[in-house]
Amino acid sequence: MTELNVEQVRGVLSAACQAIYDAREALSEADRQIGDGDHGIGMGRGFKAAREAVDSTELTTVGDAFKAVGSAVMRTSGGASGAVFGTMFRGPAKVLKTETLDGEGLARALEESAAQVQLRGKAKPGDKTMLDALVPAGIAAREAAESGGDVVAVAKAAAAAAHEGCEATINMKATIGKAKSLGDRSLGYRDPGAISVTILLDTIAEGIEAA
Numbered sequence: 001m002t003e004l005n006v007e008q009v010r011g012v013l014s015a016a017c018q019a020i021y022d023a024r025e026a027l028s029e030a031d032r033q034i035g036d037g038d039h040g041i042g043m044g045r046g047f048k049a050a051r052e053a054v055d056s057t058e059l060t061t062v063g064d065a066f067k068a069v070g071s072a073v074m075r076t077s078g079g080a081s082g083a084v085f086g087t088m089f090r091g092p093a094k095v096l097k098t099e100t101l102d103g104e105g106l107a108r109a110l111e112e113s114a115a116q117v118q119l120r121g122k123a124k125p126g127d128k129t130m131l132d133a134l135v136p137a138g139i140a141a142r143e144a145a146e147s148g149g150d151v152v153a154v155a156k157a158a159a160a161a162a163h164e165g166c167e168a169t170i171n172m173k174a175t176i177g178k179a180k181s182l183g184d185r186s187l188g189y190r191d192p193g194a195i196s197v198t199i200l201l202d203t204i205a206e207g208i209e210a211a
Ligand code: ADP
Pocket: 031, 035, 036, 037, 038, 039, 040, 042, 043, 078, 079, 080, 081, 082, 084, 117, 121, 122, 123, 128, 129, 130, 131, 176, 177, 178, 191, 192, 193, 194
């Protein structure tokens, strides 16, 4: 697989949205440890709406599919995750004005996604947020693309780096968001948003490989 067409991208993103909806109980459980226990509620609501949007929207470019997901999440999730995960998908829409998605495009999308979430949310790597999964995913995707990896290789590299980054949040103290007030008590748990990033990138990689 060297590139996906717009309809294949629609299918991949639709499956990723469904995976978040299916994981909503576990995501709220993770948020009960270090937050207010609602991460799965907001994400479930947002990505259900996002799946409906991406399934039904008319698509011309790959970016249109990302925008449909991001806009629906932003509109319906609420909480920090609405803005953060909405931006994760809307952010890269403008660098995806093509009718196909290849490894280079996916790497650019993930880099742009990480950059836009940092701009909007003012968090940085090490703060124990979803950025600790998303930023390394963007870097790994770029490395895979630069070394000639196809879109499957780029997606797999991104997902693997997101997992590593998510595991690393266990040893981080939260310095932003609702977990901030816990201080040392936020140690020992994965960041819920970072878990969401691994679910999204895992499903995207599986979908791309199967496309
Ligand atoms: P809330 O914090 O409003 O209850 P959620 O529980 O849905 O929202 O989402 C919490 C997750 O949002 C955190 O685990 C973290 O990954 C992410 N998050 C919070 N603030 C930021 C931020 N400024 N930048 C990036 N991610 C953030």
